[in-house]
Amino acid sequence: MDFQFLIELTINGALTGLMYSLVALGIVLIYKSSGVPNLAQGAMVMIAAYLVWIFAGLLGTPILVALFMALVGMFLFGMLTERFLLRKMVGQPIIMVVMLTLGLESLLRGIGPGLLGAAPKSLDLGLDMMPIIIGDVFINREYLVGGLIGAAMVGLSLLFFRTRLGTKLRAVSDNHISSWSVGISVERAVAISWGLAGISAVAAGAMWGSVQGVDWTLTALLFPAVAVVILGGLDSIYGVLIAGLIVGILGSVIPGYVDPLVGGGTRDVVTSLIILLTIMFRPHGIFGREDIERV
Amino acid sequence: MLTSSNTAVPLRDTAQPLLELSNVEVVYDRVFLAIKGVSLKIEQGQMIALLGSNGAGKSTTLKSISGLLAPERGLVTRGNLWFKGQDMLPLTPPKRVAAGLVHVLEGRRIFEHLTPEDNLLAAFPLRGSRQRYQELREQVFTYFPRLKERARTKSGYLSGGEQQMLAIGRALMTEPDLIMLDEPSLGLSPLLVQEIFEIIRKINEEQGMSVLLVEQNATAALAVVDYAYLLENGHVVMSGEAAVLRENPDVQEFYLGGAGKVDYLNVKHYRRRKRWLA
Numbered sequence: 001m002d003f004q005f006l007i008e009l010t011i012n013g014a015l016t017g018l019m020y021s022l023v024a025l026g027i028v029l030i031y032k033s034s035g036v037p038n039l040a041q042g043a044m045v046m047i048a049a050y051l052v053w054i055f056a057g058l059l060g061t062p063i064l065v066a067l068f069m070a071l072v073g074m075f076l077f078g079m080l081t082e083r084f085l086l087r088k089m090v091g092q093p094i095i096m097v098v099m100l101t102l103g104l105e106s107l108l109r110g111i112g113p114g115l116l117g118a119a120p121k122s123l124d125l126g127l128d129m130m131p132i133i134i135g136d137v138f139i140n141r142e143y144l145v146g147g148l149i150g151a152a153m154v155g156l157s158l159l160f161f162r163t164r165l166g167t168k169l170r171a172v173s174d175n176h177i178s179s180w181s182v183g184i185s186v187e188r189a190v191a192i193s194w195g196l197a198g199i200s201a202v203a204a205g206a207m208w209g210s211v212q213g214v215d216w217t218l219t220a221l222l223f224p225a226v227a228v229v230i231l232g233g234l235d236s237i238y239g240v241l242i243a244g245l246i247v248g249i250l251g252s253v254i255p256g257y258v259d260p261l262v263g264g265g266t267r268d269v270v271t272s273l274i275i276l277l278t279i280m281f282r283p284h285g286i287f288g289r290e291d292i293e294r295v
Numbered sequence: 296m297l298t299s300s301n302t303a304v305p306l307r308d309t310a311q312p313l314l315e316l317s318n319v320e321v322v323y324d325r326v327f328l329a330i331k332g333v334s335l336k337i338e339q340g341q342m343i344a345l346l347g348s349n350g351a352g353k354s355t356t357l358k359s360i361s362g363l364l365a366p367e368r369g370l371v372t373r374g375n376l377w378f379k380g381q382d383m384l385p386l387t388p389p390k391r392v393a394a395g396l397v398h399v400l401e402g403r404r405i406f407e408h409l410t411p412e413d414n415l416l417a418a419f420p421l422r423g424s425r426q427r428y429q430e431l432r433e434q435v436f437t438y439f440p441r442l443k444e445r446a447r448t449k450s451g452y453l454s455g456g457e458q459q460m461l462a463i464g465r466a467l468m469t470e471p472d473l474i475m476l477d478e479p480s481l482g483l484s485p486l487l488v489q490e491i492f493e494i495i496r497k498i499n500e501e502q503g504m505s506v507l508l509v510e511q512n513a514t515a516a517l518a519v520v521d522y523a524y525l526l527e528n529g530h531v532v533m534s535g536e537a538a539v540l541r542e543n544p545d546v547q548e549f550y551l552g553g554a555g556k557v558d559y560l561n562v563k564h565y566r567r568r569k570r571w572l573a
Contacts (some may be wrong), residue, residue, distance in 0.1 A: 165421060171414070174407060174408050177366055178400060181392075182397065183385070184389060266412075
C-alpha cells in the first residue's frame with residue numbers, strides 16, 4: 001500500500017475537516033449561547049459567500065475591505081434573524097425552533113441564487129493556487145489557509161467564552177430564567193451569538209466559496225458540519241476542532257481507498273455513519289456536556 | 296379579616312417605602328387568577344417574610360416583583376408596583392435588577408455547567424469595574440467560605456446547601472438594595488437552614504440590604520425576620536411584627552404546629568377556611 005498516498009489523504013482530509021469546523025463553529029456558537037440548534041448555518045455560509053462576492057467580485061472593492069464589509073453585514077444579518085424570528089419563539093418547544101431554522105435555511109437557499117443567478121460565481125481571495133509540495137506529498141494551499149483560519153477561529157472562540165461577555169453567554173445557554181433573574185438580558189445574548197455565527201459564516205463562506213465557487217451548493221456544507229457538531233458535542237468548541245479533524249480525515253482516507261472500488265460517493269456515507277454511530281453510542285458527542293445528575 | 300395589629304411598619308427616615316405593592320393581581324394563561332390583590336411594603340433595611348402554604352401565591356408575588364412571570368405566561372393585570380418610587384411594571388427583568396432588586400429563584404437554579412466562580416462573574420454587570428468584581432467576589436466568599444473551597448468545580452456537583460449559598464452569592468453580585476429569596480430552606484437540613492438564615496440576617500444587618508423571604512417553614516422564618524405577611528389563597532390574610540405573629544394563636548395553630556393537632560385534616564382545613572377564606 002502506498003504510504004505517501006495515505007499521508008496525502010490524511011493531511012488534505014485534516015485541512016478539509018478544519019474547514020468543516022469553520023462551518024460547524026457557527027452552529028456551536030449559537031447552541032452554546034442559547035441552546036438553539038441552528039440548521040440555517042449552511043445557508044448563512046452561502047449568504048456570506050454571496051456577500052463577499054458582491055463586494056469583491058461585483059463592486060470590485062479590495063478583498064480585505066470586502067471581507068470586512070461582509071463581516072459587518074453578516075453580524076447584522078445574524079442579529080436581525082434573532083430579533084425578528086427567534087425572539088418570537090421564546091417559550092416555544094424546541095422542535096418549533098428547529099423547524100424555524102430549517103425553514104430559514106430553505107428560504108435563504110432559494111433567495112440567494114434567485115436574486116443573483118444560479119450560475120456559480122468564482123470568488124478570488126488572491127491566494128496562490130499552487131499546491132505546496134513536501135517530498136512527494138501535495139498539499140492544497142487554499143485548504144491549508146482555510147484550515148489555519150478554522151483553527152484560529154476556534155482558538156478565538158475559546159478565548160471569547162472566557163471573557164465576561166462570554167461567561168454571560170454560557171450562563172444564558174445554561175438557564176434562561178436564572179440568567180434573567182440576575183439581570184442578564186437573554187435576548188441580547190442570543191442576538192450576539194447569532195451575530196457571531198454570522199461572522200464565522202463569513203470566514204467559512206469566503207474559504208469554501210474560493211474553493212468550490214459561490215452558488216447554492218454551499219448550503220450542502222450543513223451536512224458535514226452537523227456531523228462535526230454531533231460528534232464533537234453541540235456545545236463544545238474543542239469538540240468542533242477535534243471532530244472536524246476526525247470527520248475530515250475519515251471523509252478523505254476512506255473514500256480514497258474505497259471510492260475506486262465502488263465508483264465514488266462514499267464520503268457522504270462516511271459522514272452519515274459518523275452521525276448515526278455517534279447518536280447511538282455517545283449521544284452528547286465526545287466533549288458535549290451531559291446533564292448533571294447529582295448522586 | 297383578622298389583622299393581628301394595626302401597628303404600622305416602623306418608618307425610617309425615607310418618606311416612601313423601598314418597595315410597595317398595592318392591590319397586585321396576577322393572571323396565568325389569561326384564565327387562572329393566582330394572586331388576588333396583594334399589597335405589601337418593605338422599608339429600606341427591613342427583613343420581611345412572606346409566609347403561606349403551598350399554592351398560596353408566594354412565588355407568584357415574588358415573580359410579579361422581579362418580572363419573571365412572562366416565561367410562565369403570567370401577567371400583572373391590576374395593581375401597582377413601586378420600587379424606590381419608580382414604577383417597575385413596564386420594566387424587563389434585567390432592568391429591574393439594574394434598579395436594585397434581585398430574585399433568588401426557588402430550587403436554586405444555579406448555572407450548573409459553570410463553576411461557582413463563573414456563576415458569580417456571569418451575574419456581575421458587564422460595565423462594572425474589575426476591581427469592584429473582585430471586591431464583591433471576596434465578600435461573597437467571606438459570607439460563604441465553602442464556596443471558595445469549591446470555586447473551580449462544576450456547580451452542578453455542589454451539595455444542595457452549597458448550591459443555595461451560590462444562588463444567594465450570585466444574587467449579591469448584582470449589588471441589590473432588595474434581595475428576594477424564594478424558599479431557601481427547600482430540601483435542606485434544619486441545621487443548614489439555620490446557618491443560611493443567619494448569614495442572610497448578617498448580610499441584612501451589615502449591608503443594610505432589605506430582604507424579602509418567602510417561606511413555608513414559618514418557624515425558621517419568623518425567628519429571623521422583623522415583620523411578616525401571611526398569604527392564603529392569593530390574599531394577604533394577616534401581617535404584623537414577627538414577635539407578635541409568633542404569639543398569635545392562629546399562626547401557631549396553622550403554621551407553627553401548635554394546638555389543634557387532633558383530627559388535623561378536617562379541623563384545620565375547616566377552621567382556616569372559615570376564618571380566612573370565606
